[in-house]
Structure formats: structure tokens, C-alpha cells
Amino acid sequence: MDDSLNIKEHWNTAYNKDDDQLGWFESNPDKTMGLIAKTNLAKNTLILNVGAGTTTLIESLLYAGFTNIIANDLSDVALQRLKVRIKKSDNYDLKCVADDLTNPKELNQLKNVDLWIDRAVLHFFLKDEDQETYFNLIHKIIAKNGYVLIAVFAENGGKKCSGLPLQLYSVEKLQDKLGRNFKLIESFNYTFINPSGGERPYIYTLFQKNNESVVVY
Numbered sequence: 001m002d003d004s005l006n007i008k009e010h011w012n013t014a015y016n017k018d019d020d021q022l023g024w025f026e027s028n029p030d031k032t033m034g035l036i037a038k039t040n041l042a043k044n045t046l047i048l049n050v051g052a053g054t055t056t057l058i059e060s061l062l063y064a065g066f067t068n069i070i071a072n073d074l075s076d077v078a079l080q081r082l083k084v085r086i087k088k089s090d091n092y093d094l095k096c097v098a099d100d101l102t103n104p105k106e107l108n109q110l111k112n113v114d115l116w117i118d119r120a121v122l123h124f125f126l127k128d129e130d131q132e133t134y135f136n137l138i139h140k141i142i143a144k145n146g147y148v149l150i151a152v153f154a155e156n157g158g159k160k161c162s163g164l165p166l167q168l169y170s171v172e173k174l175q176d177k178l179g180r181n182f183k184l185i186e187s188f189n190y191t192f193i194n195p196s197g198g199e200r201p202y203i204y205t206l207f208q209k210n211n212e213s214v215v216v217y
């Protein structure tokens with residue numbers, strides 16, 4: 001069977017559980033919101049939350065006044081749950097894009113995304129070509145002066161999440177992957193305590209895309 005189908009099935013099955021049984025679920029995404037506050041982006045700015053799952057970040061973004069949000073995930077089960085919940089809580093029609101970050105079709109069509117948000121997704125991509133596809137997508141669809149917020153397991157983080165092996169990251173590794181077109185604005189380490197009380201060390205980073213094109217010698 002196709003690898004991507006297996007992975008999709010893995011995540012759809014994971015989302016058969018309630019949110020408080022998901023090892024990565026956070027009821028208050030304040031670390032992410034704190035970084036977003038540093039951007040001073042307009043409220044109608046285009047925000048793309050990749051691998052959103054059933055995150056509470058969408059409610060927090062709406063509460064902060066943001067009006068133009070797209071949620072992506074590989075799992076249509078997660079996106080459906082998220083969409084229904086947001087409609088019920090905030091009467092907001094969340095745009096959802098079910099697409100694979102390692103083989104994007106619909107995401108590729110997006111343009112001028114002002115803010116890319118990834119919490120706990122990139123670290124699942126172990127193959128070089130999958131990581132390359134992920135970063136190429138960022139390069140392609142992020143607007144000039146746009147921001148990239150990535151929060152992933154730090155180098156002292158766990159070896160697995162949701163039963164899957166992980167690639168761990170440092171700020172330097174993320175900077176290296178993004179390239180010189182992206183400038184680090186802020187980063188910090190944060191140990192997330194998951195719903196079962198386990199410690200999960202993350203690295204939070206905010207980068208901004210440079211205006212000028214970089215000359216490579």
C-alpha cells in the first residue's frame with residue numbers, strides 16, 4: 001500500500017480519541033499566541049495553520065480578532081471535527097484544506113500567506129525529500145515579509161510522538177533548512193506537559209522572510 005495512505009489512516013485513527021487523550025493536545029496555545037503578537041500583523045492577514053489537527057489555536061486566533069484563517073491537515077477526520085467545533089463555538093466558517101505537506105496539491109495553489117504556523121508537524125518528516133518539499137512550499141507560498149512560526153520537538157525532546165519516530169530540531173537546524181531568505185526574530189525552549197503529565201521539550205521559533213532577494217556567490 002502507498003505510504004501516504006498508511007500515514008493518513010494512522011492519523012485518522014488517532015483522531016478517533018477525545019482531545020484530552022491526544023498526547024499533543026494543548027488547551028491553551030499561549031506560547032504560539034505570544035509569538036504571533038510579536039508580528040504585529042493586520043487582523044485580515046492570511047494565516048495558514050499546517051497540520052492543525054483539532055487545535056484550540058483557531059479559537060485563540062479568532063478571539064484575537066484574526067479573520068482569514070486556513071487550517072490544513074492530512075487527516076480529514078481531524079479537520080471535520082475542527083470545522084464543526086469552530087462553527088458551533090464561534091459561528092466561523094473555517095476554510096479547511098485536507099492535503100499532504102509532503103506531497104502538496106491544493107496547498108501549492110495558495111499565494112501570499114502572511115503567517116505559517118506549524119506546531120508538532122515538521123518533526124514527523126524523516127526523509128530528506130519530505131523535508132525539502134515542506135521547506136519548498138514555505139518558500140513558494142509565503143508573502144514578502146511574511147512570517148514562519150515553527151514549534152517542534154527540541155534536540156532533548158522525545159524520540160516518538162503518536163507512536164511515530166521523530167526528527168529533532170535546534171534553531172540552527174531550522175535556520176539552515178529555511179535558508180538565508182528567512183531571518184530569526186525570536187526563539188525559546190518550552191517544556192509542554194501533555195494531558196497524561198508527560199514532559200515534552202519543544203523549541204519555538206519565529207522567522208521572517210526577507211524583502212530582498214539573496215545573492216548566492
Ligand SMILES: C[S@@+](CC[C@H](N)C(=O)[O-])C[C@H]1O[C@@H](n2cnc3c(N)ncnc32)[C@H](O)[C@@H]1O
Nearest residue numbers: 011024051052053055073074075100101119120
Ligand atoms: C502531533 S499532531 C499536532 C496537531 C496540532 N498542530 C496541535 O498542535 O494540536 C500532528 C498533526 O500533523 C498532521 N500531519 C501528519 N502528517 C501530515 C502531513 N504529511 N501533512 C499534513 N498534516 C500532517 C496529523 O494529522 C496531526 O494532526
